[in-house]
Structures are given as structure tokens and as C-alpha cells.
Amino acid sequence: MKRYDLRHLHDDFYDRMVELIDKGLKVDEVGIFLFEVGDFSSIQKSADVIKETGHELLNSLKFNEVDWTVVVKKLSEEERKARAEAFAKELEEKAAAESETKSPEEKV
Numbered sequence: 001m002k003r004y005d006l007r008h009l010h011d012d013f014y015d016r017m018v019e020l021i022d023k024g025l026k027v028d029e030v031g032i033f034l035f036e037v038g039d040f041s042s043i044q045k046s047a048d049v050i051k052e053t054g055h056e057l058l059n060s061l062k063f064n065e066v067d068w069t070v071v072v073k074k075l076s077e078e079e080r081k082a083r084a085e086a087f088a089k090e091l092e093e094k095a096a097a098e099s100e101t102k103s104p105e106e107k108v
Contacts, residue, residue: 003032007067011038014049021055025074030058037068046070051087054080 004020006013013035025031035042050057050072059071
């Protein structure tokens with residue numbers, strides 16, 4: 001298990017987090033990432049980034065008044081590809097369902 005403090009990057013920590021997962025963790029190893037919350041959009045975005053890369057988000061919790069922690073497990077390349085593809089398909093299906101529910105005026 002490794003702990004990474006990304007607070008100094010403010011809201012620009014996503015690429016660094018992915019880099020640390022890919023290069024700093026071994027397969028099946030867990031990483032703890034601490035980052036600054038800001039306007040709370042970074043919480044959902046960090047979870048989405050982890051899902052997009054195919055790793056496993058184990059936990060996401062408030063650390064203190066301004067900081068957040070995500071716990072991530074690095075998965076094997078095969079597992080990552082399968083999860084990333086499943087997540088992309090899920091997003092496509094969600095977008096298709098949303099476009100079907102729009103009224104004709106909204107589609108224009």
C-alpha cells in the first residue's frame with residue numbers, strides 16, 4: 001500500500017493520479033490518493049477517471065474540511081481493459097437513453 005499526496009496540484013491532479021497508479025503501484029496493490037476538494041466536482045471526476053482507466057475504486061471519503069481521499073486497487077491489464085470497455089459501453093447506453101427521452105424540440 002502506498003499513499004500519495006496530490007493536494008499541491010489542486011484541481012489538476014487527474015493525470016498525475018493515473019500516472020502514479022500505472023507506474024507506482026504493482027498489480028493488486030492499493031494506493032491512497034489525497035487531493036484538495038475545491039467545488040466537489042473533483043470527487044465525481046476522480047471516480048470517473050479511475051473507472052475509465054479500468055482500475056478498482058475501493059473507497060472515496062472525506063479526509064477533513066478541504067481534502068478528500070480515494071483508495072484505488074491497480075488491476076491487471078486484462079481486467080483493466082474489460083472494465084474500461086464495460087464502463088465506455090455503460091456511458092454510451094446512458095447517452096442513448098437520455099437522447100431517446102428528449103422531446104423533439106430539445107433534439108433540434
